[in-house]
Amino acid sequence: MTQFKTLDDMPQEIGGKRVLVRVDLNVPMADGVVTDRTRIERVVPTISELSRRGGKVILLAHFGRPKGKVVEEMSLSPVAQALEEELDHRVDFASDCIGEAAKKEIDEMTSGDVLLLENTRFHPGEEKNDPDLAKAMAANGDMYVNDAFSAAHRAHASTEGLAWLLPAYAGRSMQAELEALEKGLGAPAKPVVAIVGGAKVSTKIDLLQNLVKKVDALVIGGGMANTFLAAKGVEVGKSLCEHDLADTANAIMSEAASAGCAIVLPVDGVVAREFKAGADSETVDIENVPADAMILDAGPATVEKINGWIDHAATLVWNGPLGAFEIEPFDAATVAAARFAAEQTVAGKLVSVAGGGDTVAALNHAGVADKFTYVSTAGGAFLEWMEGKELPGVAALSA
Structure with a gap:
């Protein structure tokens, strides 16, 4: 099995550091309300731990299949509220995952804050694993955590390209999944x-x-x-x-x-x-x-x-x-x-x-x-x- 780094390998002192966290928030919705919070619940431990350790927690996620275009119904904005409730912690929202809209919100963050960025798939470069998009994402972070095993089979900008540009770690949900799978078929x-x-x-x-x-x-x-x-x-x-x-x-x-x-x-x-x-x-x-x-x-x-x-x-x-x-x-x-x-x-x-x-x-x-x-x-x-x-x-x- 591939040896991977976890949050235990991350420096203990991450106060004020910008931590880009890839999560899976592709949850079922009806009338703007999340109907099943299982995937949100699974990423709470990682987000909470990084926030407690003083990191500025910046969440990257996709939602639906907008095919590289901005589709209002596929905005992650309504998911922020459900995430806030599960975390019991304020979650801010940025209207883009790169560029000025993201930078402005990130610059205003203080240690322990949590920010959800808009749907990564609104950019055509996401599913093409465009290196320029990955670099634009990396510009907003000091380190990278992947806690989205469900998207790990796809070589996309936010799941694979970005991981090579910053110190990269597996989040707690990803870690649990990989350890369970190792027990299942690895060893x-x-x-x-x-x-x-x-x-x-x-x-x-x-x-x-x-x-x-x-x-x-x-x-x-x-x-x-x-x-x-x-x-x-x-x-x-x-x-x-x-x-x-x-x-x-x-x-x-x-x-x-x-x-x-x-x-x-x-x-x-x-x-x-x-x-x-x-x-x-x-x-x-x-x-x-x-x-x-x-x-x-x-x-x-x-x-x-x-x-x-x-x-x-x-x-x-x-x-x-x-x-x-x-x-x-x-x-x-x-x-x-x-x-x-x-x-x-x-x-x-x-x-x-x-x-x-x-x-x-x-x-x-x-x-x-x-x-x-x-x-x-x-x-x-x-x-x-x-x-x-x-x-x-x-x-x-x-x-």
Whole structure:
């Protein structure tokens, strides 16, 4: 794993220093109000610590996809109020992230102040990692802290370019994420089991190819499992299935066999003729899926098999649900396996690391997100880390 510098490596005396902090404030909004403050809550410890240590805390963030233009609805201004409430500390706002508007506000700051700069993506150079934009940002700071792991897979001016221009450190949220991921796949306690679910194999080929080389067992669930079952000659009826990826699925199973990784596929499934809440459903052996039915969840025998692997594991990495968890009763397998993993974690028998949008929603649905060792809200960055890719925003923090 890349060795990276944290706030512990920063000089203790930062009184009056301008600290540029890249945070993720790309939060859901409705009618100008933040509807989910999870990402704001995650950056509070870093901002508070730097403020307490006397730094002038200057926040850089993006919001939405304005494509390099100023879009009023994508201003970070309304987020400043929610941030102020979570921090319990005044947060000022500048109408640009560079230039006179930013400089004027920064010049008026005193030790411990917090300032939020306007959306970095209002500048076309942000997503192009334009060195001139990075230099203009760096002119406003003495040191740089990245606390936005969720944006670390993108080589943008504020996530990567800027980090090479100033002394750079990982914030507390970034540090926690990287340390959890190291426990998950970097240097995990063995045996390691990975659960990968979701709809399509095509979106997770790199992920599966990386995991079979690193884990002792790979549980494949959701619509993805149907593609693997079909590749083995199992009739999956009208289930979601990428039949054209049979060769890819067989190649992954062959790689797994060579690497000594067990592939765990459903042995039974919950099937229905229509995809809606409360639809008539039945549990069948996976070899007996009716031609006019869809597999919408793993069955109880499969859950028992998965839980057996979790029971055997020291480390669990989870991305994606085991079935159509958004609709009852097709949430049963995901909920049962998640709750068992949570029990093992709470009992101190398992390190459990989970991430990806659907995964977070599924664990919240099961009521166990707070019982896993670590749940990443990073989405794309979490997936790229699982795929074994170097994340530019992390590499730029290397010690």
